[in-house]
Amino acid sequence: MTYKICCLRRDLKYGLFFISPSVVFFLLFWIMPVLLALYYSLTRWKVGRPGTFIGFKNYTNLLTDPQFHRSIQASLTITLLAVAGTMVLSLILAVLLNDEHLRGGRLMKTLIILPVVTDWVATGLVWQLIFLPHSGVLAGIFSFLGLRELMGLGWTATKSLAPFAIVIFIVWKTTGLYTIIFLAGLRSIPRQYTEAALVDGANAWQAFVNITLPLLRPITVFVLVTAFVNTMGLFEPVFMLTGGGPSDATRVLPIFLYETFFQFRNGGYASAAGVLFLVLCLGFALLSARSLQYSYYE
């Protein structure tokens, strides 16, 4: 018994030692910035000068700031469209890849994951060329299909199309990751359940809707929350394609934060907006986790 306690203590000591770099990293680069942002959000702080304490003034100003409201609106529009698109597409692809008889599955997986491992900025430049009116790749496709009137569409230059251009880019870039996660989820569901349903007379669609989807719920919640939080925080695709324009149609929260801090140098105001952004993401994560009940299987 004494030996066991001794071993446990030793294991604990070494365990703590091994995780200490991650803990230090997490505290320094994750917890500390959040605490600092909380502190600065209560100050009037122009970057480069000392801040003065103003209580919750930044928060009350944000609540009446039309630019902030528009940013939230733009963020939610792009995020909801992108998350919906990504989830549907990645689920379809995962189901296809889960088919044992599928030929070229490995190649497909490689192709699907390829955009995920590429860089946002580099692929952003490529998508700029794809969306170019008249001479871009999409314009070429429209020309090939005989839809010449669509060649001049200003994908990133018109207010109504710019959010969709960004959504297309995000869906293309992130679908592979969620496909792999869904695929892992599908593979972890015992086949006997579906087979039993099929034997009992259910068709493939009924088995998928009534057996597979409910059992995938924990994965679905995970993908939904992760995709929402990640997409809300995306800066690069917007910055690369539209810079927040045209006419603020794509000025999402990260762009608002960036401009407020680095361009206008309002450190306190940007920190308050960042804290609200955090609250928004956290709130969504908690709501999703609560509203979508978990299902487990033995």
Added chain:
Amino acid sequence: MRKITYFSLLLGRVWLLIVSGALAIVPGVGPATAAQERVLEVWTHEFPPLQNGMTQKWIPAFEAKNPGVKVKLTAIPFAGIVSFDAKLLAALSGGEGPDLWDMGDWNYKTFIDNKFLAPFDPKIFGYASEQEMIDAYLPGTMDIFVRDGKVYGLFSEYNTLALFYNLDMFEKAGIPPLPADKPASWKQIEEIGAKLRKTDPSGALIQTGYQFGFFASFRSPQWYAQNFYALMRQYGQEDLYVDGKPAANTEPVKRALQALYDFTHTSKAYDPTFLNNWFADFPKGRVAMVLAGTWFVPAIKQNNPDVRFGVAPHPVTDPEDKATYKNIQWSWGWSVNANKPPEQQQLAQEFIAFMLGKKGETEQAAWWFNNLGYTQPSKAFFESKAYAEKLAKDPWLRQWVDAFKLYEIKYVPHSYDEPGAALMRAMDRVVYDKMSPEESAKLLQAELERLQ
């Protein structure tokens, strides 16, 4: 047990290695590098001709002249995820940053307010006093660098705008070249621009007449502000603030916005969604007219060395009324980090003096002008033989000489700040949302009042 002891020792050493490695990269803690070597750290925005000039000419020459001095150059993208201005601001706010750097005029007010910049010692540049140094440049051009009689920057580039037009496109459309000695009116430019707009048989736009310096994927606050301020000033208002109060719901602001509206929606001389490549569309015959600075020519010639162009004075609202002859100016300047020790600040200024020239020297300015199209508005340079020779070779440059006699030229006070962003929104509302200029001006006024 012995095994574990060795393992503990090993783990301890791994930690030591990490800590010592971390300490080694902290300045002043790690082992000394080359004995007595002084390093001068320089930051510039990314612009290949500038980097080439620095690394191939000025840095090697300065190092050769100053043994023991090493100049380290870092080029940072001007825009993008890590933009030059943001990186500079972050570094200087933390008491760090380079010894000297090159930055846009819009940063000077805040950087001087924040005490980031060291004042220049005129003696290093061969002048007896700050005033003599200021007087060595064209009147008004040094305004942006000067505070309380002290000088905080010196030009890497100075420019104003003139109208470039594609001669081939004009000739094809039967339009005579624009006069070089008198500005055209905005109305004339709009009419010519509308004539030069072209679509293909399917109705797709293939050519536009006029290009403002802002468009959807190039949301440069500087270009928005430059285009707008020139118009607003020509209509009779200097700034968006009058006597310190927001003044956007005014006739000059509405008329300036109306001009944008007319170009975009009435005559369609301008299409904000059309331009694909700033430096390629003009020389390749897709855009007929643009406002630009002297740097435009080396850049367009890379896309079409045979491009035929003319340069006319900046358009005005009424060519018959000299009071409307107003234009904007901008500059980039070299500055020195106030956080660095005095001897480092002095070395940084010596390097600037070496690159830009001391009192009366003009060969440095001539080099920058001939190789990069960068103008330094020093009186000595404008009176130099090198400049006269360049003018004889490239007569279109005459527009930039005449501009100082023809126009009242001033800096733009609001571009990269919050009022500048509000102005961008007001222009976007007119150009992209087709909002009436009156309504947009009213909203701009409300936004400026909110910022007060």
